[in-house]
Amino acid sequence: MSLPHALLGLLSVHPRSGYELTKAFERDLGRYAWQAGHTSIYPELNRLAEAGLVEVTHEGARGARTYAVTPAGREELRTWLLTPPKQAKVRNEQVLRMFLLSALEPADALVVLRRIAEATEQGATELRTVREEHAAAPMTGAEGFGQLAAEFGLRQYEAVRDWARWAIERLEREA
Amino acid sequence: MSLPHALLGLLSVHPRSGYELTKAFERDLGRYAWQAGHTSIYPELNRLAEAGLVEVTHEGARGARTYAVTPAGREELRTWLLTPPKQAKVRNEQVLRMFLLSALEPADALVVLRRIAEATEQGATELRTVREEHAAAPMTGAEGFGQLAAEFGLRQYEAVRDWARWAIERLEREA
DNA sequence: GACCTACCTGTCAATAGTGACATGTCGATG
DNA sequence: CATCGACATGTCACTATTGACAGGTAGGTC
Numbered sequence: 235m236s237l238p239h240a241l242l243g244l245l246s247v248h249p250r251s252g253y254e255l256t257k258a259f260e261r262d263l264g265r266y267a268w269q270a271g272h273t274s275i276y277p278e279l280n281r282l283a284e285a286g287l288v289e290v291t292h293e294g295a296r297g298a299r300t301y302a303v304t305p306a307g308r309e310e311l312r313t314w315l316l317t318p319p320k321q322a323k324v325r326n327e328q329v330l331r332m333f334l335l336s337a338l339e340p341a342d343a344l345v346v347l348r349r350i351a352e353a354t355e356q357g358a359t360e361l362r363t364v365r366e367e368h369a370a371a372p373m374t375g376a377e378g379f380g381q382l383a384a385e386f387g388l389r390q391y392e393a394v395r396d397w398a399r400w401a402i403e404r405l406e407r408e409a
Numbered sequence: 410m411s412l413p414h415a416l417l418g419l420l421s422v423h424p425r426s427g428y429e430l431t432k433a434f435e436r437d438l439g440r441y442a443w444q445a446g447h448t449s450i451y452p453e454l455n456r457l458a459e460a461g462l463v464e465v466t467h468e469g470a471r472g473a474r475t476y477a478v479t480p481a482g483r484e485e486l487r488t489w490l491l492t493p494p495k496q497a498k499v500r501n502e503q504v505l506r507m508f509l510l511s512a513l514e515p516a517d518a519l520v521v522l523r524r525i526a527e528a529t530e531q532g533a534t535e536l537r538t539v540r541e542e543h544a545a546a547p548m549t550g551a552e553g554f555g556q557l558a559a560e561f562g563l564r565q566y567e568a569v570r571d572w573a574r575w576a577i578e579r580l581e582r583e584a
Numbered sequence: 585g586a587c588c589t590a591c592c593t594g595t596c597a598a599t600a601g602t603g604a605c606a607t608g609t610c611g612a613t614g
Numbered sequence: 615c616a617t618c619g620a621c622a623t624g625t626c627a628c629t630a631t632t633g634a635c636a637g638g639t640a641g642g643t644c
Binding site: 264335 | 411414415417418421422437438439442443444484485486490491493497498499500501502504505506507509510512513517518521522524555556557558561564565567568569570571575
């Protein structure tokens, strides 16, 4: 079960409401690491609160509840991160598509590969901007989160882009 | 729904039984792209057969049934691969763990990062061996599958390894 | 003051996926 | 010929996740 730990991680960076957590999944986490909609986040927050791993620290306008991690929650997150999983869960549709590419005619495969190369190049460009904004902050703590993530995403994009270019070149040479 | 397409892709490389498909998920696909156990593969094969996208071409010993893709199945796979998804499904526990790393004390984060660097280095070494075996084959068709996948996996491992090393260095410099 | 947009939380039915359990077969080894 | 490990397919209960539906609020603009 990764969702509760994802929530603990986000909340341990800084307290937030369920709504803000949902936004965080849409913008950052959900694009590379783990997807979750508000329909799983809200019930999970209630479960975590019941288990004493998070607590409501503030009630704001429009029924908004701000959650923060408790010491018990922080300990749970630490234990989880330090315990290496035997076989981590993987489910990435984009990568699956790349794996299946060789089932296509070379001409079709080239179309898809060019699209991938372009999309990842664009993603990398965007993340380079994000990275500049976080460049000076320390690695752990509130700011480091964005920095580690941006750097990871950037390298990820570049690796896929380079792979796509390599595959395009090889395919073209064969034709 | 990605599982049916993953099955169509594997079967379009060459016909196989459900058991062999299960092994393929364990060895290759499930490690980077998409996990599935035999408990979801067998029912899905029956659904695909009923829909006319695959068919049983051979019945072997121990009740083994060899499945092959039909023309309709091949067309379905092609359409799916050529249609870019608005937002692809992502769910990668390993990446999630990396994102949450900054919630740890620097000392703890270093432990995890060193473990990641080591594991990815080892994975890369293994895949370099695999790559050599497929080096001469053409890109599309039965052999290209392994080649594209091995190259992708290798670059993936190297990117994560380099990221981990970068993070370790920065963390150590701060300490 | 009407209206609109973003904010904010939820339920519920349906679907997807996992783990435990069940069952039987073929081939090799001692 | 007994036994064992890999081969081979399946069900079922449980859990996780998604999508459709639901309902209400604060702040800003016209």
